[in-house]
Amino acid sequence: MYLTSGAEATVKLEDGIIIKERVPKSYRVRELDERIRKERTKAEARLLSEARRAGVPTPVIYDIENSTIKMQYLDGTAMKYVIDEKLSEQIGILIADLHGAGIVHGDLTTSNLILFNDRVYMIDFGLSFFDSSTEARGVDVHVLFQTFESTHKDHEKLIEAFCRGYRQDFEQADEVLERVKDIEKRGRYA
């Protein structure tokens, strides 16, 4: 069963396991295509594990092969259906942990945060990268705020709660949240 099919990869559920495969792109030369898919798959797996080491719950990886990752299926609920202020604050804490570990998720949406066994899990590290700059962190948070705004009525309260969590134990939090305002004004990454 195919769960999603994005610009880069397909995700399917087979025998209770998630199989994420980066699909070949015929517009680029084969050598380059294989290199990119392999490198990114490896990087994604590494970022998933690094994130978990930093205290961010992520799916467990079972196997990596060329451009395919087999990982744990989280039979939970996407955050977009259940989010409230309490969860948003928890998300703030998680992302502070992630950013504190030098990782930027790159695609933070309420669909990539899953509530499973009463814990918030972060999935899809396909666009993630190592970066400790205020700009990259700011864009990360900005993208999440945008999904709040476009899908949740009480988004202001969710943002407030998020900031509470994000500030709790992260030294650079204020700097990042200040940058988020700048990024909003620029109107980028909309």
Next chain:
Amino acid sequence: MKGTVLGIEGTAWNLSAAIVNENDVIAEVSDMYRPPTGGIHPREAAQHHAKYASYVVRGVLEEAKKNGVDASQIDAISFSQGPGLGACLRTVATAARMLAISLDVPLVGVNHCLAHVEVGRWKTPATDPVTLYVSGANSQVLAYRMGRYRVFGETLDIGLGNAFDKFARSAGLGHPGGPQIEQFARNAANYIPLPYVVKGMDLSFSGLSTAATEALKKHSMEDVCYSFQETAFAMVVEVTERALAHTGKNEVLLAGGVGANMRLREMLEIMCTERGASFYVPEKRFMGDNGAMIAYLGLLMYDSGNVIDVENSHVNPNFRPDEVDVTWLSEDLEEGRQRCI
């Protein structure tokens, strides 16, 4: 849409004036700054523009007259307000202000990047595309969303054309580098791995250009040119595809001088076909910098009341396309369109 607008382009090497109405380009006269060696020298380009400004303006007015449009019928003057080389922008802005005052018509300050997009929408069937704009100085992926053209991805350092030029200069090829690189690439035998730098939706070309230059020590010109092209184009096509997936749009428009490259077109065509999207390329005269695109966006803006006073017509060398409130597109363009989450 009604009106006739005279527009002047001069952000870099090409000085070009054109007169358009909603139907077509009525007249266009250009004069290119051609450096004796190497790339653009900003001051000399500006001096060229100053020297030939009256020539292109007089020329375009004469040509329009032959085509039945008199100077008295011009409703507004538009000019490239940025982004571009400061000295060139100031020269062209001065010419535009003088014309607006002497003809007693409003002045329109145009964003150069958006002019590339709009002329493409005018001259191809594209209606609401993701635009890949690749030129010497600029490399951006743009799409319209909620009242503005948003930048979905862009270069973090130099433009793709500039990366080609830098490489060409150190490889002893002439300027501009793109056409010669394309020529050499046709006879290549091997792909050499070069740095592929896509960060999220953004691109970086300067390291690629340096690595290509280094690779020349060990590999043939043909193989290096080929690998440079393949790597750089794969990067921009990937970001364009991501923008398509992200916005849910189904058209791609190619703009800018690098768009002349046939391999780039082929790669975009393949990507679009596989995604079920349409791919559009305007004819060559509307791809590189041209006066018609400035006149046309000038017309759209004039028509929607988007004019400026001479006092507020400062140029902006770093003018971002996403700073511009799009007054000329109706909201129905994005009806039924929502961000896919």
